[in-house]
Amino acid sequence: GNSVTQMEGPVTLSEEAFLTINCTYTATGYPSLFWYVQYPGEGLQLLLKATKADDKGSNKGFEATYRKETTSFHLEKGSVQVSDSAVYFCALSDHQAGTALIFGKGTTLSVSS
Amino acid sequence: KAGVTQTPRYLIKTRGQQVTLSCSPISGHRSVSWYQQTPGQGLQFLFEYFSETQRNKGNFPGRFSGRQFSNSRSEMNVSTLELGDSALYLCASSLSAGLAKNIQYFGAGTRLSVL
Numbered sequence: 001g002n003s004v005t006q007m008e009g010p011v012t013l014s015e016e017a018f019l020t021i022n023c024t025y026t027a028t029g030y031p032s033l034f035w036y037v038q039y040p041g042e043g044l045q046l047l048l049k050a051t052k053a054d055d056k057g058s059n060k061g062f063e064a065t066y067r068k069e070t071t072s073f074h075l076e077k078g079s080v081q082v083s084d085s086a087v088y089f090c091a092l093s094d095h096q097a098g099t100a101l102i103f104g105k106g107t108t109l110s111v112s113s
Numbered sequence: 114k115a116g117v118t119q120t121p122r123y124l125i126k127t128r129g130q131q132v133t134l135s136c137s138p139i140s141g142h143r144s145v146s147w148y149q150q151t152p153g154q155g156l157q158f159l160f161e162y163f164s165e166t167q168r169n170k171g172n173f174p175g176r177f178s179g180r181q182f183s184n185s186r187s188e189m190n191v192s193t194l195e196l197g198d199s200a201l202y203l204c205a206s207s208l209s210a211g212l213a214k215n216i217q218y219f220g221a222g223t224r225l226s227v228l
Binding site: 034036041042043044045046049089091093099100101102103104105106 | 117119144146148155156157158161168169171203205207210212215216217218219220221222
């Protein structure tokens, strides 16, 4: 079945450091891929998405590229801020499951000044 | 434009009781999905409704049910509550259903504690 695997956290970084959170997936067909972020006490917010191979999603300095050959969708940011501290979820949806999202376990990011 | 609204934000129930959670989608959105978030299992899909019909269902027991009204508002019901039902229940809305590229917008969730 479909699944998403992302790196375990927590990830602890200093402000202005480079961030990578790894995400790989298993899916039949050609899924759409998403990164969501969850701040403490809140629901999920869409950070970025990519719907086909080689697409690059980007938002607020975060980027991720849909790599079909490596079944990956790694999240990167060149310079993190304290305000980026949150839990990040990689997710996929495919044509068989329709809109339903399958999530990774989440990665907690903590950025200190 | 108002976002997805979930009520109540917090609930405390005892084992064996039943509970109903409510979700109002973004105006114009016709699809509503429900997810359960727990520390152990993470985020898991419960079901999706579109035009008052259940379109998709996750792997949860029949104690979990839902419905959608003509105004797209949705309710989720859990009967005979168990301790393991303690979780954050998230509702998400999207414009339509069945398309993998659809963006889902999430509410802040209802935190259910079962004692």
